[in-house]
Structure formats: structure tokens, C-alpha cells
Amino acid sequence: MAQKPSIPKGTRDFGQVEMARRNYIFDTIKGVFSLYGFQQIETPAMENIGTLMGKYGEEGDKLLFRIQNSGEKAALAPEKGLRYDLTVPFARYVVQHREELSFPFKRFQIQPVWRADRPQKGRYREFYQCDVDVIGSDSLIGELELIQIVEEVYRRLGINVCLHINNRKILAGIAEVIGAPDKIVDITVAIDKLDKIGVEAVNDELRERGLNEEQVEALQPILKQESGIRNQDKLASLKEFLASSETGLKGIAEMEEIFRLVESTKTASLKEESRFSIELDLCLARGLNYYTGAIFEVKALDAQIGSITGGGRYDNLTGIFGLPGVSGVGISFGADRIYDVLTELDLFPKALQSTTQVLFATFGQEELRYALTWAKELRAQGIAVEVYPEPTKMKKQMGYADSKQIPFVAIVGGDEMAQHKVMLKNMSTGEQQLMELGELVKALKS
Amino acid sequence: MAQKPSIPKGTRDFGQVEMARRNYIFDTIKGVFSLYGFQQIETPAMENIGTLMGKYGEEGDKLLFRIQNSGEKAALAPEKGLRYDLTVPFARYVVQHREELSFPFKRFQIQPVWRADRPQKGRYREFYQCDVDVIGSDSLIGELELIQIVEEVYRRLGINVCLHINNRKILAGIAEVIGAPDKIVDITVAIDKLDKIGVEAVNDELRERGLNEEQVEALQPILKQESGIRNQDKLASLKEFLASSETGLKGIAEMEEIFRLVESTKTASLKEESRFSIELDLCLARGLNYYTGAIFEVKALDAQIGSITGGGRYDNLTGIFGLPGVSGVGISFGADRIYDVLTELDLFPKALQSTTQVLFATFGQEELRYALTWAKELRAQGIAVEVYPEPTKMKKQMGYADSKQIPFVAIVGGDEMAQHKVMLKNMSTGEQQLMELGELVKALKS
Numbered sequence: 001m002a003q004k005p006s007i008p009k010g011t012r013d014f015g016q017v018e019m020a021r022r023n024y025i026f027d028t029i030k031g032v033f034s035l036y037g038f039q040q041i042e043t044p045a046m047e048n049i050g051t052l053m054g055k056y057g058e059e060g061d062k063l064l065f066r067i068q069n070s071g072e073k074a075a076l077a078p079e080k081g082l083r084y085d086l087t088v089p090f091a092r093y094v095v096q097h098r099e100e101l102s103f104p105f106k107r108f109q110i111q112p113v114w115r116a117d118r119p120q121k122g123r124y125r126e127f128y129q130c131d132v133d134v135i136g137s138d139s140l141i142g143e144l145e146l147i148q149i150v151e152e153v154y155r156r157l158g159i160n161v162c163l164h165i166n167n168r169k170i171l172a173g174i175a176e177v178i179g180a181p182d183k184i185v186d187i188t189v190a191i192d193k194l195d196k197i198g199v200e201a202v203n204d205e206l207r208e209r210g211l212n213e214e215q216v217e218a219l220q221p222i223l224k225q226e227s228g229i230r231n232q233d234k235l236a237s238l239k240e241f242l243a244s245s246e247t248g249l250k251g252i253a254e255m256e257e258i259f260r261l262v263e264s265t266k267t268a269s270l271k272e273e274s275r276f277s278i279e280l281d282l283c284l285a286r287g288l289n290y291y292t293g294a295i296f297e298v299k300a301l302d303a304q305i306g307s308i309t310g311g312g313r314y315d316n317l318t319g320i321f322g323l324p325g326v327s328g329v330g331i332s333f334g335a336d337r338i339y340d341v342l343t344e345l346d347l348f349p350k351a352l353q354s355t356t357q358v359l360f361a362t363f364g365q366e367e368l369r370y371a372l373t374w375a376k377e378l379r380a381q382g383i384a385v386e387v388y389p390e391p392t393k394m395k396k397q398m399g400y401a402d403s404k405q406i407p408f409v410a411i412v413g414g415d416e417m418a419q420h421k422v423m424l425k426n427m428s429t430g431e432q433q434l435m436e437l438g439e440l441v442k443a444l445k446s
Numbered sequence: 447m448a449q450k451p452s453i454p455k456g457t458r459d460f461g462q463v464e465m466a467r468r469n470y471i472f473d474t475i476k477g478v479f480s481l482y483g484f485q486q487i488e489t490p491a492m493e494n495i496g497t498l499m500g501k502y503g504e505e506g507d508k509l510l511f512r513i514q515n516s517g518e519k520a521a522l523a524p525e526k527g528l529r530y531d532l533t534v535p536f537a538r539y540v541v542q543h544r545e546e547l548s549f550p551f552k553r554f555q556i557q558p559v560w561r562a563d564r565p566q567k568g569r570y571r572e573f574y575q576c577d578v579d580v581i582g583s584d585s586l587i588g589e590l591e592l593i594q595i596v597e598e599v600y601r602r603l604g605i606n607v608c609l610h611i612n613n614r615k616i617l618a619g620i621a622e623v624i625g626a627p628d629k630i631v632d633i634t635v636a637i638d639k640l641d642k643i644g645v646e647a648v649n650d651e652l653r654e655r656g657l658n659e660e661q662v663e664a665l666q667p668i669l670k671q672e673s674g675i676r677n678q679d680k681l682a683s684l685k686e687f688l689a690s691s692e693t694g695l696k697g698i699a700e701m702e703e704i705f706r707l708v709e710s711t712k713t714a715s716l717k718e719e720s721r722f723s724i725e726l727d728l729c730l731a732r733g734l735n736y737y738t739g740a741i742f743e744v745k746a747l748d749a750q751i752g753s754i755t756g757g758g759r760y761d762n763l764t765g766i767f768g769l770p771g772v773s774g775v776g777i778s779f780g781a782d783r784i785y786d787v788l789t790e791l792d793l794f795p796k797a798l799q800s801t802t803q804v805l806f807a808t809f810g811q812e813e814l815r816y817a818l819t820w821a822k823e824l825r826a827q828g829i830a831v832e833v834y835p836e837p838t839k840m841k842k843q844m845g846y847a848d849s850k851q852i853p854f855v856a857i858v859g860g861d862e863m864a865q866h867k868v869m870l871k872n873m874s875t876g877e878q879q880l881m882e883l884g885e886l887v888k889a890l891k892s
Contacts, residue, residue: 372710
């Protein structure tokens with residue numbers, strides 16, 4: 001035989017079990033999005049190269065996949081590239097279709113993206129993103145709804161999470177207060193490493209990045225804030241620290257309002273049932289290039305896997321396409337990592353494995369025909385049925401049911417046919433029972 | 447403002463209305479596939495170029511989109527290409543994963559494909575295919591189930607269809623009987639034009655393609671077969687015509703068995719209710735390069751749009767990847783054309799337009815908070831709710847509900863709040879009614 005065919009490195013085939021699980025994740029998320037009035041859009045896999053270039057930094061430009069018509073000469077510069085994320089196409093979409101849209105525009109989008117990254121464990125060249133955004137309003141109800149969505153999605157999936165929240169205005173305020181307003185990125189990049197490298201190493205990095213001793217000293221109250229204390233207490237002490245910074249205080253006010261909104265809409269049942277917490281986390285510094293207000297990151301409590309959802313408030317996403325001053329807020333669910341968490345914690349529903357509820361196994365052509373009429377009746381009742389297409393050895397037919405994890409096999413031999421019945425076998429208990437059509441429908445529907 | 451951004455020609459953005467409609471089509475089809483135990487797989491957008499090249503003829507090779515890492519020099523031949531259809535990746539998948547699969551393997555796949563075709567009305571460079579196949583069995587129950595699936599999908603969508611069916615063995619038999627066994631493709635290509643150009647022009651084309659007068663004459667009973675006659679009668683006269691061809695008679699036997707299977711599994715209710723017919727159509731000649739048995743094509747009766755579903759039996763799909771002799775049968779639903787038919791015949795359900803059932807409109811910050819707690823309760827009941835994020839002018843909030851076709855608006859002013867009620871406005875009748883939370887839930891759920 002010829003060499004086994006393969007697929008490009010960093011890409012994946014998804015078999016039926018993986019697809020059932022992935023669909024479970026996406027359907028759960030979509031179900032929650034819909035409750036909040038977010039509606040789905042899709043954009044093309046390929047964008048004009050000008051839409052993509054320069055939007056992801058120098059590194060990003062190098063990781064774009066470019067597309068060439070087969071007819072085109074290789075020397076010709078490709079004019080198209082594959083979607084690198086869902087954010088830039090979304091911004092392009094909003095600007096291009098702004099006259100047809102009603103604002104605030106609430107959209108979600110679940111599509112693959114492609115990056116010419118070096119493939120490694122957990123990093124793929126093709127992977128799905130799952131983004132939800134509301135754009136065209138600076139109301140903090142946007143933040144509230146995204147937090148509620150996170151809570152509800154993970155409650156439905158059964159994953160206990162902590163939502164870390166920060167605010168770019170607070171970070172800017174801190175930089176301002178210590179007299180280094182231009183060093184906000186340096187400061188937050190260093191602070192971001194606090195968990196990993198500790199306070200002393202962060203201080204060293206701050207010095208390397210050009211902060212003087214006085215400034216480093218001024219930052220210590222922030223760095224040494226205990227992680228266990230309540231958000232309200234953190235905000236209270238930050239408020240004092242940031243008293244001289246208008247921006248900083250605005251950030252505090254935003255956070256206070258967000259916490260207030262979350263508190264006031266918590267239903268009693270949810271308070272008890274779910275393990276969902278929110279933590280004000282000054283070390284959170286993702287996306288500082290474009291986030292202007294709240295910044296979110298969600299971590300699973302019972303799995304060591306990093307962020308499974310992240311996002312924030314932006315004020316100028318569409319500015320790159322000539323439509324400035326449109327505020328929005330959005331988050332992205334990491335489907336691959338959620339998949340890994342659900343697998344690690346064994347949280348996928350068992351019933352996902354097979355959609356087929358019963359397989360008809362037969363001993364001869366006549367029985368096979370007989371089974372086909374029953375199958376048609378069952379399907380009309382909404383029951384998923386397969387008929388093994390040949391009256392072959394029973395062992396083979398049973399093996400097929402086993403491998404597809406089909407829970408019941410309806411065996412049809414001459415005796416059963418004569419009685420207008422089938423022998424229903426429960427594949428997990430081994431029990432068998434002779435049944436008429438009506439009984440079979442009842443048994444399979446329960 | 448900068449120039450409005452755009453997307454590559456031949457590609458499309460799908461807005462929320464289009465997405466809702468497309469999802470309706472795909473969900474309907476998927477629901478039927480599941481009833482028959484077909485399970486979903488996905489393959490990567492990019493395949494190794496060797497997997498794709500030479501599989502679609504010379505024309506096809508030219509229409510492949512090739513992919514280049516941004517880092518790679520343009521002069522380097524690209525090693526990857528975008529998926530051109532779902533059939534070749536499916537064959538690759540079956541061969542690559544054959545040890546993990548249980549046969550007969552029943553899969554469906556719904557993903558976009560890309561072709562560097564010249565874009566024109568109804569022809570896109572990116573479009574979805576929706577394929578369903580069973581591979582690893584030559585049982586005609588495969589054909590039966592695909593026919594049943596076609597019937598059920600179009601019954602659910604409300605489209606009246608005729609399924610045209612032919613058989614390559616019959617076509618081969620005809621070529622054999624008239625003494626031109628090597629001319630099967632020429633003959634069928636010519637016959638295929640019968641509807642468009644008429645018998646005489648077809649005869650001319652047959653002559654051009656190398657048939658002698660005797661052979662053309664021998665074909666006339668086939669060409670002049672009336673289109674109104676019953677399948678059984680067609681098969682009976684064909685049986686005489688093909689009496690000397692073993693292959694031809696095998697084709698007849700297959701068709702007889704398929705018709706018998708369809709007849710014997712027709713339920714009484716379906717017979718009356720649906721307008722679904724099957725027609726043996728010798729002019730159907732699609733996919734002769736690879737189909738070896740039955741060939742299918744489905745046409746909508748009430749729209750002039752060509753084939754909306756097509757497929758057939760193949761015996762050597764996986765041979766191209768080194769696994770010969772595996773028989774399968776499959777069909778492909780044309781989502782774009784189905785979309786067009788549903789639009790033309792106004793068959794999309796009205797409720798698809800909006801998922802949001804109620805918008806809360808408020809007059810002040812306090813009312814807004816109040817609305818948020820109600821929204822949370824309603825969502826916990828599974829009701830899709832939006833809260834307009836700012837207590838702005840009522841006209842603007844109503845306009846938003848209008849543009850998103852949200853059927854109800856719950857108005858919250860000071861009076862309503864004082865009474866622990868909201869004023870529910872029915873947006874189509876204009877009726878208003880003051881309601882408590884429990885009444886609101888009841889009203890929205892009914």
C-alpha cells in the first residue's frame with residue numbers, strides 16, 4: 001500500500017467523539033449567548049492582505065498565512081491572507097456594514113483562525129475562536145452581561161472558575177501616581193510576572209525597565225497587596241493610593257460600579273449553587289495595546305491550564321478602519337482549553353458518545369426488510385436508529401454496536417418476525433426482552 | 447474617513463439574519479442525519495498539496511488556492527492548499543484513520559470549501575458543502591437511507607422535490623449493447639444534453655463523438671423514452687434492451703431493489719402528506735468519473751434552480767490513497783441553493799428573525815438596575831432578554847427593538863417600579879399591559 005496520507009503539522013482531524021464534545025461546548029456557549037440577545041455572524045476565511053497586515057505587530061505579520069491562486073505566478077505578492085483572529089475581521093465587518101447594523105451591536109462569532117506558529121503541545125496552526133462582543137455603547141452593563149455569561153457558561157459546563165478582573169485606567173493611574181506615566185506597559189508587564197518570579201525579581205525588572213528607586217519603592221503597596229483580601233478592601237486602599245490621579249479614580253469608580261451591578265443581580269439560587277468568584281487582580285495585564293477599561297481573564301479552579309476565557313473593554317477597535325471613537329467590550333472563550341479541562345475533570349456528559357439509540361441486527365434478508373419498516377416508524381417518532389446493512393454474523397453486528405457505544409440492539413430473527421416483535425437487548429446490562437413496536441418506542445423514549 | 451474596507455471577491459460576510467437562516471438549514475439537515483446514525487467529523491481547512499493535486503482534473507488543479515507561510519520565500523512552492531471539496535479529505539481521513547473506525551462508517555461533514563473560480567452570480571470562492579456518506583458496505587440499504595434522508599430533509603424544509611436517479615451500470619450496459627463499450631462517457635455526456643438541445647442535436651453530437659449510424663440508431667429507443675412513464679415500465683423496457691449485457695442487467699436489478707426498498711418502507715402518512723417523487727432518469731450523468739452504481743440528483747419542483755442535492759455510489763474513493771476496493775455511497779446538500787429556494791418560496795420560519803423575546807426599556811438609572819434583576823430572572827427561565835444599556839430616549843430604545851424585530855418591549859418607569867410591575871408592549875399589535883414578574887414569564891413563554 002502507498003504511504004499513509006497525513007495532514008499538515010499543527011492541524012487536526014476531529015472524529016465523531018471529538019466533534020460531539022466540541023459541539024457540546026459550542027452549543028452550551030451559544031445557548032447562553034442567545035439568552036442575552038447576541039447574534040451570530042460569520043466572516044470569510046480569507047481577508048484582503050491589507051486588512052490583516054500591521055494589525056498584530058511585527059510578530060503577527062510573520063505568522064499570517066498568505067493565499068495564492070494556483071494560476072498566479074509565485075513571484076506575485078499574494079493579495080489575500082487567512083483570518084488570524086476574529087477581532088480584526090469583526091472590526092472590518094462593523095465598519096463595512098455600519099449602515100445596516102443597529103447599535104449597540106451584539107454579536108458572537110465561532111470560526112477557525114490560522115497562525116503559522118511553530119506547532120507544539122496545545123498550540124495549533126488551525127484552531128477555533130469563540131468571541132462575543134457588544135460594540136457601540138460604553139455602558140458598564142456590557143461588562144456586567146459578559147460576567148454573567150461567563151458565570152452561566154461555566155455553571156452549565158460544571159467548571160468552577162475564578163474571573164480575574166483589572167482595569168487599564170487603574171494601571172495608568174498607578175503609573176501616573178508614581179511619576180512614571182509613560183511606563184504603564186513596562187510596569188504592568190513586570191507586575192504580570194509577580195506570581196511566577198516574586199516581588200524581588202519584579203523590582204529588579206522594574207529597575208531594568210527604567211524606574212528609579214523612589215518609583216519602585218512607591219509601587220510596593222501594590223505589589224505586596226495580599227491576594228486573599230476582599231475586592232472592596234483592595235478598591236478602598238487603591239482609592240487612597242490613586243487619590244491624585246483622575247484616570248485612576250475613574251478606573252476605581254468603574255470597578256465599584258461593576259461589582260455593584262454583579263452583586264445586585266445575583267439570584268439567591270446562584271449564590272449557593274455555583275462556585276464562581278470574581279477577583280480584582282492588578283497583575284492582570286493582557287491586551288494593554290488595545291484595552292482601555294476593564295480587562296478579564298477566567299481561570300479554572302480545579303485544573304492547571306491558564307486562562308480559558310479573556311477579554312476587555314476597548315475604545316478604538318474600529319479606528320484602524322477609519323471609524324474612531326466606538327466603544328465596545330468583548331470576551332473570547334478558548335474552546336481547546338475548555339475541552340482539555342472538561343476531559344481532565346471528566347465532565348463531558350456520558351450520553352454524548354453516541355447519538356444512535358438502537359441498532360437493528362438481523363439474521364436474513366427478510367428480517368432485514370422487516371427491520372427497515374420498524375426503523376422508519378421509530379425515526380418518525382424522533383428516535384435515532386441504525387439498521388446493520390447486512391444480515392451477517394451476529395458477533396459482527398454486536399461489535400459494531402459496541403464500537404459506536406449504541407445502548408440497545410433490537411434483534412430480529414424468524415421467531416420475532418412471526419410474532420411481530422423484536423428482542424431488545426440492553427448492551428450495558430445484557431438484559432433481553434421481547435417487545436412489540438409500541439413497547440419498543442416507549443422503552444427507547446424513556 | 448479612510449476608504450471603506452472590503453472583502454476578497456467571491457467571498458461573503460453572513461449577518462445575523464443570514465446566519466439564523468443558514469443555521470436553520472444546517473440544523474434541519476443535521477437533525478435528519480442523526481436519526482440515521484450519521485456522525486459528524488471535521489477536517490482541516492488546509493491539506494498537504496499532494497493530497498489535493500491531480501484529484502480534480504487539470505481544471506481543478508488550477509482552481510486550488512495554495513497557502514504560503516508569511517515567512518516563506520515567495521519563490522518556494524507552497525506545500526499546502528485549501529480544501530477544494532469534502533470528498534477528497536474524507537477519503538484521506540478514512541485511509542488515515544482506518545484502524546480507529548468501525549465500518550460501515552457513517553459520517554457527515556459540513557464545512558466551507560474554496561475554489562479560485564471566476565466569481566459570478568451564485569458562484570462563490572468560499573462556500574459550504576454538506577456531505578453525508580456511508581463507506582465500507584455495498585448494501586443497497588445505503589442508497590435507501592440516503593433517499594429517505596432526502597425525503598425527510600425536504601419535507602421538514604417544506605420544499606417539494608423530485609429525486610432523479612440513474613445507474614452507471616445501466617449506462618455502461620447501453621454502451622455495451624450498441625457495440626460502443628468504450629464510449630460510455632461520450633454517450634452519457636451527449637444524453638445529458640437531451641433536455642436542453644433535443645434528440646436531433648444529441649444524435650449529431652453522438653456522431654461527432656464517433657458513433658456510427660447503426661449505433662446512433664440503436665440508441666433511439668433510449669432517447670425517445672417518454673419522460674412521463676412509470677419507473678417500473680422504464681425498467682421493464684430497459685431490461686429487454688439490455689438483455690445481452692450482464693453489467694446492464696446488474697444495474698437494472700439494483701434499481702429494482704432500490705425501488706422495492708423505498709416502496710416497502712413508505713409510511714402511510716408520508717405517502718399522503720409530502721410531495722416527494724423519484725424518477726428514473728437516464729439523462730442523469732453526473733460524476734461518471736467516480737460513480738459506479740446509483741447516481742442521484744434532486745431538483746426543487748417549484749423553483750428553477752437546478753440540482754439542490756446530488757451524489758452516488760462509488761467503489762474506489764479511497765483507492766487514490768492506497769486503500770482500494772472500499773465501496774460507499776454519499777450525497778451532498780447544496781446549502782446556498784437551498785437557501786435561495788427557501789427565500790424564493792418564502793419558506794423560512796418567521797420566528798428565525800430574532801432570538802430575543804423581550805427588550806427592557808428604561809427611563810433612569812434606578813429603573814435600569816431594576817430591569818437588570820428582572821432580566822436575570824427571565825433568563826433563568828430560559829427566556830432570551832435584552833436590556834437597553836442606557837436610559838436614553840424611548841424612541842431610540844423602541845427603534846432598537848424594531849430593528850432587531852424583538853416582539854415585546856418591557857417598559858420600566860417610576861410608576862411601574864413602585865408597583866413592582868412592568869408595562870409590556872406587544873410590538874406588532876401595539877397593545878400594552880401592566881404585569882408582575884410571574885405574569886410576564888407566563889406571557890413570554892406562551
